[in-house]
Amino acid sequence: MDVEVPCYAVIFSSLRTEGERGYGATAQRMEELAKGMPGYLGIESARGADGFGITVSYWRDEASIAAWRRHGEHVLAQERGKREWYAHYEIRVAKVERSYSGPEGRLNTDETIKLP
Amino acid sequence: MDVEVPCYAVIFSSLRTEGERGYGATAQRMEELAKGMPGYLGIESARGADGFGITVSYWRDEASIAAWRRHGEHVLAQERGKREWYAHYEIRVAKVERSYSGPEGRLNTDETIKLP
Numbered sequence: 001m002d003v004e005v006p007c008y009a010v011i012f013s014s015l016r017t018e019g020e021r022g023y024g025a026t027a028q029r030m031e032e033l034a035k036g037m038p039g040y041l042g043i044e045s046a047r048g049a050d051g052f053g054i055t056v057s058y059w060r061d062e063a064s065i066a067a068w069r070r071h072g073e074h075v076l077a078q079e080r081g082k083r084e085w086y087a088h089y090e091i092r093v094a095k096v097e098r099s100y101s102g103p104e105g106r107l108n109t110d111e112t113i114k115l116p
Numbered sequence: 117m118d119v120e121v122p123c124y125a126v127i128f129s130s131l132r133t134e135g136e137r138g139y140g141a142t143a144q145r146m147e148e149l150a151k152g153m154p155g156y157l158g159i160e161s162a163r164g165a166d167g168f169g170i171t172v173s174y175w176r177d178e179a180s181i182a183a184w185r186r187h188g189e190h191v192l193a194q195e196r197g198k199r200e201w202y203a204h205y206e207i208r209v210a211k212v213e214r215s216y217s218g219p220e221g222r223l224n225t226d227e228t229i230k231l232p
Contacts, residue, residue: 001206009210011125011172013160044129046162046170054162054170056127082219090117090217094125094210101206103198 001042003058005099008065010058014089016051023085026077033073039064051087058096065093117158119174121215124181126174130205132167139201142193149189155180167203174212181209 016023034040039060047053059065068074081089132139150156155176163169175181184190197205 003208005208009125009127009208011127011212013162013172044168044170046129046164046168048162048164052160052162054160054172056129056170056172086219088217089219090215092119092121092125092212092215094212096127096208096210099206099208101204103202103205 001044002101003041003096003099005096007041007096008059008062009056009094009096010065011092011094012055012057012089014053014055014085015087016047016053017085017087018051021084026080030074030077033071034068037064037068037071039067062093117160118217119157119212119215121212123157123212124175124178125172125210125212126181127208127210128171128173128205130169130171130201131203132163132169133201133203134167137200142196146190146193149187150184153180153184153187155183178209 031043031045034043034057041058041060043055043057045053045055057068059068069078147159147161150159150173157174157176159171159173161169161171173184175184185194
């Protein structure tokens with residue numbers, strides 16, 4: 001998934017409570033809704049068998065993040081998340097300054113960064 | 117995991133190739149090594165059964181990231197990663213501007229951001 005830089009990343013790491021409790025359907029719905037928001041650039045998500053997961057969503061600017069945070073259906077999901085789905089979570093908002101990918105080593109910026 | 121802000125995040129998302137190929141032991145070793153590097157603040161990682169994973173490491177500044185990228189044993193692991201372990205990966209370097217956690221809603225910054 002390519003994202004243009006600079007952009008903003010919302011890094012959401014969370015530990016799920018036990019039991020499904022309708023989490024999967026809402027998570028899918030939120031991803032669909034996010035994709036329709038202005039300034040949405042992309043999303044990536046992984047969760048291991050231990051219940052710990054990381055979702056990173058990418059946005060054009062801070063205003064896009066703020067609008068998504070305040071979206072009515074998303075607000076309800078956030079409340080349910082705090083009440084039912086997450087034993088713990090951390091959210092970090094970060095400005096993405098450069099981006100590169102591999103193994104082919106294609107750079108997405110004009111910097112000559114040695115691929116790690 | 118609390119991280120002081122501002123700091124830098126290296127967001128590494130990757131799709132593993134099939135087969136273990138010594139990946140787990142090296143991944144564990146790299147995490148240990150990273151923890152001993154100057155400027156290291158923390159690491160979080162999740163990988164799903166589909167082989168897609170996200171690891172986010174946090175660093176005090178860009179210099180810390182550069183030093184870790186050039187660490188000899190890490191350089192060898194990066195090369196092996198490109199050759200053997202990753203079908204694809206993306207790396208994004210981002211400046212973390214704020215951080216908060218929940219469900220208790222404790223803010224790590226002095227901003228009055230509505231959670232989440």
